[in-house]
Amino acid sequence: EAGVAQSPRYKIIEKRQSVAFWCNPISGHATLYWYQQILGQGPKLLIQFQNNGVVDDSQLPKDRFSAERLKGVDSTLKIQPAKLEDSAVYLCASGQGAQETQYFGPGTRLLVL
Amino acid sequence: GENVEQHPSTLSVQEGDSAVIKCTYSDSASNYFPWYKQELGKRPQLIIDIRSNVGEKKDQRIAVTLNKTAKHFSLHITETQPEDSAVYFCAASPPHSNSGYALNFGKGTSLLVTP
Numbered sequence: 001e002a003g004v005a006q007s008p009r010y011k012i013i014e015k016r017q018s019v020a021f022w023c024n025p026i027s028g029h030a031t032l033y034w035y036q037q038i039l040g041q042g043p044k045l046l047i048q049f050q051n052n053g054v055v056d057d058s059q060l061p062k063d064r065f066s067a068e069r070l071k072g073v074d075s076t077l078k079i080q081p082a083k084l085e086d087s088a089v090y091l092c093a094s095g096q097g098a099q100e101t102q103y104f105g106p107g108t109r110l111l112v113l
Numbered sequence: 114g115e116n117v118e119q120h121p122s123t124l125s126v127q128e129g130d131s132a133v134i135k136c137t138y139s140d141s142a143s144n145y146f147p148w149y150k151q152e153l154g155k156r157p158q159l160i161i162d163i164r165s166n167v168g169e170k171k172d173q174r175i176a177v178t179l180n181k182t183a184k185h186f187s188l189h190i191t192e193t194q195p196e197d198s199a200v201y202f203c204a205a206s207p208p209h210s211n212s213g214y215a216l217n218f219g220k221g222t223s224l225l226v227t228p
Contacts, residue, residue, distance in 0.1 A: 033215065042119075042202045042218030043157065056215050058114075091156065095214070101147070102216065104156040 002026065004105035006092050012111045018080035021108045025073065025094030031055075033102060034067055034077050035091040043091055049075065082112045115140040117205050119219025127227055132193050134222045136203035137185040143205040145214050146179060146186050151221075152199045160201075161188070193226045200224070 005024040013019050025032050030051050035043035046065065048056040052072040060067070064083070069075040079086055089109050093102040116139040126132050138146075147162035163170045163177045163186065170177050174193075179186040186205075190197055200221045206214035 035216075040221075042117075042204075042220050043216070044218070045215045048215050101159055101162065102214065104149075104158070106156050 006105040016081040020078045023092030029094035031095045033093040037089045115217040117219040123223045125225045132190045134188045138205040142207040149202045
């Protein structure tokens with residue numbers, strides 16, 4: 001079974017620039033999550049999708065972050081404009097739905113200079 | 114929202130000894146408690162999870178216990194090996210109806226197993 005795919009794996013940008021991350025979940029997984037993991041901390045949920053609908057985006061900084069999952073499969077997370085404190089690993093995870101294990105992708109490591 | 118506290122932040126044990134990591138949570142509605150292992154530069158990998166209808170679960174050298182009354186759960190690793198060295202995260206989540214779990218993670222425990 002193929003795992004969760006993410007790209008790019010690394011990204012370096014300057015502050016105030018824009019950046020986008022892509023995630024392809026495990027086939028058949030209805031639920032998709034984006035987490036932000038700052039160095040030395042646990043992942044923090046940014047947004048949760050069920051198919052192409054948003055379930056929870058309460059911790060997403062909506063003034064600069066946006067995410068979409070238009071066809072209920074792949075998802076993109078965008079930051080515009082980026083700040084220094086956005087430097088982190090952005091993890092995508094997917095699950096089959098209620099009470100099912102979440103599987104994480106390899107993450108995108110973002111450095112904002 | 115849910116708040117998960119994890120202790121200790123670092124743990125060093127000798128090979129063959131046991132390691133215990135403890136977590137507490139704040140939301141009594143939480144009913145799913147997974148543990149993830151994350152090696153340096155790698156993705157978090159689920160090692161064991163427990164749901165609120167059981168008090169203990171074991172998988173070979175790894176066990177998790179849950180005390181819902183006290184709102185704490187613990188990870189136990191027996192006969193530790195150097196390859197157990199990693200950062201371990203606990204998490205807790207109340208369910209969103211039928212749409213899966215949004216995990217609230219602890220800050221992690223860096224476990225070092227020395228030969």
